[in-house]
Amino acid sequence: MRSIGKKLKTKLIGRQIYYYEELGSTQELAIYLAENNSEAVNGTAILAERQERGRGRINSKWISPSGGIWLSIILKPNMPANKSPLLKFIAALAVCDTIAQNTGLESKVKWPNDILINHKKVCGILLDIATKGSSIEYAVIGIGINANVNIRKILPYIPDHKGNDVSVTSLKNELSGKYVNRPSFLKLLFERLEHYYCYLEKEDLGGVVILDQIKDRLDILNAVVTIQQKDKTIEGLVVGLGLDGSLVLKKNDGSLIEVLSGDTRSRVIKQQH
């Protein structure tokens, strides 16, 4: 994967790459560089073949053996902080596009930010942001893709942040053992990410177009779901996403309700298509 820099067509994403055979966590290093190193320019990518302490959402552990694609990208976007959930969505769109173009596999977005193939998790996305007033100072997007990972050797299930088992897969598993060319995958991923990022920075519609595209990929769009919150459950038809990344449900009485993605007390516990 070290060789990818020479073939890249992007102007921003991945123009500067920090590459490691082994690292604690690309996310932690990226945050450190964004805070302390002015040379960590917009679009800098940190890549590792293996991570010893890969971090998942809500501080869960992310198992990161050789064969996967583990990276974090430092962004210094010119956008208000309230648009930051859209950064997760552009990463999700870039991953789905890349999977489709590179492998021919169809993937879906599981709210708030997992990528699934055949209902199994193949990729997780993490977003850390630092704000200055109402603007984003920097954002770090962490992307973990089980590319050429032999899932059966690791774990067929992983616990999510609530401790529930989530089925896991890899691109190689879904391709019946065929290996993914990781440098080409990564090159395309950087290009798709740059495409959506530049679009988001320029867009006058405040992210509506990005949200529409994510909506099309949402695994639970038009499904009736039951959301478990701390002390109650809410049932409703999933009709879309809010600009803040929340899930918009239409309840039986016709009213709309938004469930925040950052609300760790909320999770989808049942879905009926």
Ligand code: BTN
């Ligand atoms: C999730 O829990 O679904 C998010 C997982 C994100 C994992 C990636 S791997 C690269 C980057 N470095 C980390 O330590 N975590 C993210």
